[in-house]
Amino acid sequence: MKSFRDVAAECRQLPVPDTVAQAHSRTLFELVANEIEAEGGSISFAQFMSRALYSPGLGYYAAGAQKFGEAGDFVTAPEISPLFSHCLAHQAAQVLRELDGGDILEYGAGSGVMALEILRELARIDSLPNHYYIIELSADLRERQQQCLRNNAPQFLERVVWLDTLPDTPINGVVLANEVLDAMPVNLFQVQEGRLQEVNVALGEQGLSFVSAEASDALMSAGLSELAAQLPDGYRSEYNASVGPWLQSMAESLGQAAVFLIDYGYPRHEFYHPQRSGGSLMCHYRHRSHSDPLILLGLQDITAHVDFTQVAEEALNAGFEVSGFTTQTYFLLSLGLTEQLAENHSDDIKQQMLVAQQVKKLTLPNEMGELFKVIALQKDLSLSLQGFAMNDQRGRL
Numbered sequence: 349m350k351s352f353r354d355v356a357a358e359c360r361q362l363p364v365p366d367t368v369a370q371a372h373s374r375t376l377f378e379l380v381a382n383e384i385e386a387e388g389g390s391i392s393f394a395q396f397m398s399r400a401l402y403s404p405g406l407g408y409y410a411a412g413a414q415k416f417g418e419a420g421d422f423v424t425a426p427e428i429s430p431l432f433s434h435c436l437a438h439q440a441a442q443v444l445r446e447l448d449g450g451d452i453l454e455y456g457a458g459s460g461v462m463a464l465e466i467l468r469e470l471a472r473i474d475s476l477p478n479h480y481y482i483i484e485l486s487a488d489l490r491e492r493q494q495q496c497l498r499n500n501a502p503q504f505l506e507r508v509v510w511l512d513t514l515p516d517t518p519i520n521g522v523v524l525a526n527e528v529l530d531a532m533p534v535n536l537f538q539v540q541e542g543r544l545q546e547v548n549v550a551l552g553e554q555g556l557s558f559v560s561a562e563a564s565d566a567l568m569s570a571g572l573s574e575l576a577a578q579l580p581d582g583y584r585s586e587y588n589a590s591v592g593p594w595l596q597s598m599a600e601s602l603g604q605a606a607v608f609l610i611d612y613g614y615p616r617h618e619f620y621h622p623q624r625s626g627g628s629l630m631c632h633y634r635h636r637s638h639s640d641p642l643i644l645l646g647l648q649d650i651t652a653h654v655d656f657t658q659v660a661e662e663a664l665n666a667g668f669e670v671s672g673f674t675t676q677t678y679f680l681l682s683l684g685l686t687e688q689l690a691e692n693h694s695d696d697i698k699q700q701m702l703v704a705q706q707v708k709k710l711t712l713p714n715e716m717g718e719l720f721k722v723i724a725l726q727k728d729l730s731l732s733l734q735g736f737a738m739n740d741q742r743g744r745l
């Protein structure tokens with residue numbers, strides 16, 4: 349295994365983890381190495397990513413390190429400003445009003461701050477849901493979410509329910525997932541002379557390495573071999589085989605509902621564009637981004653952009669209607685971001701500057717504004733959703 353110092357030097361001066369973090373990472377490395385050996389020399393990248401992020405007690409999301417915010421590795425929209433969650437609350441309120449009440453279900457609630465701010469805004473406009481369900485894979489994050497709500501708004505705790513699995517009785521209301529799709533394990537593939545190959549993870553002399561293998565059924569059944577024939581040699585990208593089953597199980601648990609998935613990504617023709625030849629895998633470690641997922645095991649986030657055309661197709665297969673697709677900027681503006689700003693006006697110049705900075709991060713095209721998209725799905729509901737009032741780009745999917 350490469351030393352952490354070598355790795356840090358190679359990867360644009362990433363900070364060197366402390367000794368406790370290094371030991372933690374080595375333990376996870378042993379676990380992955382044993383699995384590779386047991387599986388005959390290599391595992392799929394999806395299996396590797398799943399271990400790196402979600403191995404109980406060891407994976408990036410499953411262990412105790414601070415991940416979100418200034419002291420962590422990356423910042424998500426709800427961590428940037430409560431205005432993001434307040435806009436979402438207004439979208440949720442429209443659906444809850446139509447249904448005469450109902451529940452909210454949030455997947456992967458991170459630090460819990462989005463749930464907190466949505467509930468605060470819904471309380472303010474007198475539109476609280478009956479329950480705010482949270483499905484969280486990480487026991488550590490679940491604890492942080494509970495702490496966040498307990499410390500900031502204990503009055504909401506009676507409505508917030510953490511679920512291990514989807515309930516048997518159908519949920520009516522709103523489903524939310526911010527930056528969840530990008531955290532799902534993906535398969536890696538490459539193109540060699542027009543042929544599709546899987547890229548697996550093996551043990552090399554210096555630690556983990558990539559090896560090519562026969563394309564798996566997951567890739568073949570997604571029609572990627574036809575796509576490979578049109579892509580240049582050496583082209584590498586990702587495929588998320590979990591999207592379909594995830595949407596399927598969600599659809600089975602919903603009665604009348606609207607689903608909002610917010611994430612960074614593109615329609616397929618941009619996602620698998622010949623010029624995007626290195627794929628979209630990205631790692632985040634203490635606010636530095638780089639593209640080597642095989643280092644800093646368990647200490648760094650690993651993500652892949654979202655193919656929103658795939659999400660739309662899988663959603664249709666699962667019985668949803670695709671009801672909207674737009675950029676984060678248009679979504680927030682349609683939900684009254686400007687009005688929210690005016691309502692929250694402060695005479696304190698410092699506060700004004702801080703809020704202006706936050707809004708820029710959420711909306712400017714070179715920040716989160718355009719790369720981040722929102723796709724809306726509805727089941728047994730055909731609302732004209734407020735978040736897409738200004739702009740709807742479903743035609744691009």
Ligand SMILES: C[S@@+](CC[C@H](N)C(=O)[O-])C[C@H]1O[C@@H](n2cnc3c(N)ncnc32)[C@H](O)[C@@H]1O
Nearest residue numbers: 409424455456457458483485486526527528531
């Ligand atoms: C990048 S974080 C985003 C956290 C939070 N939504 C935010 O915006 O700050 C990804 C989150 O998705 C969760 N996650 C990933 N796959 C999931 C799944 N299938 N079901 C529920 N949560 C999932 C992770 O545990 C983590 O909390």
